[in-house]
Amino acid sequence: MLTAGDNGPVESQVDARTRELARIVWDHLVLSEPLSKADLILALGSHDTRVAVHAARLWHEGWAPLVVVSGGRGKVTSDWELTEARVFGRVAREHGVPERALLLEETAANTGENITASRRLLEERGVAVGRGILVAKPYMTRRALATARRQWAGVSWAASAPELGFEAFAEDERQFIELMVGDLQRMVVYAERGFQVPMPVPAAVWAAYEELARLGYDRHVIR
Known part of the structure; x- marks a missing residue:
């Protein structure tokens, strides 16, 4: 090749x-599950901005009213000038997600923190979450689900990824x-x-x- x-x-x-x-x-x-209407779409930050594009698509399709993008800097993005959340947020806006439907979490450095930091952020803002959609790279979906189901167990989670x-x-x-x-x-x-x-x-x-x-x-x- x-x-x-x-x-x-x-x-x-x-x-x-x-x-x-x-x-x-x-x-x-790779683990993809059927989606149901949810309270939020949680895009897990990484070096792959196609995740943010997919999160925006799900928002446009009406799966949830809120997109949360989570990510500070991780093992692959440690040298980025901007946080993963800021980069993902910019991409989401470029794909039509308005500011009112977008929330940035900029501290997480790993998958567990993507979940726990986003949970804290939403609790601080009084946003109730009963059902959520995790958006990640395809090969991160199974571990993202396993993590969310432990770290935010009160939420019913499904996973979705770009069709790659x-x-x-x-x-x-x-x-x-x-x-x-x-x-x-x-x-x-x-x-x-x-x-x-x-x-x-x-x-x-x-x-x-x-x-x-x-x-x-x-x-x-x-x-």
Whole structure:
């Protein structure tokens, strides 16, 4: 596979076996559920602004009256000039979400804080939430749900993501795989620590994670 670099096309360093393993992890992590009308759309900040575009689309479709974008700076966005929330907010406004329907949470540095900080913000503003829609990158949906169902258990949550396939993340394929490997490990470790509800990982998926980690895709693995 060829990807565009500063000096023209360069050959990807991800081989066929690595991509096969990554697809196994992807297939487990991606979890989309039917949506119901909700009180808010909570867009989880990241480096991928397509999440904000999708949140705006859901707002236009009438799934919820309020869009909350949450994110300070995380492991991939630590060098951004603006917070993830400000960037996502700008994108949401560019896609037609008005200020009255948009709320920014600018402190969260991880998924758990996306939930807990947004919860505090809405409680401070007296906004009651009984049902919510989490919007995240496709491979973050399962862990986002597991986290929200623990950290904001009184809300009925569903997850939604931009309609992107595995190939849509080929521009920086190594980083994409490293992030998925870290997220899958957290599905197990964070459940054990009580940070999110348990969601069992099939043996074949865990074996793919272990092989990817051995191959060096362990940048975001908890040591």
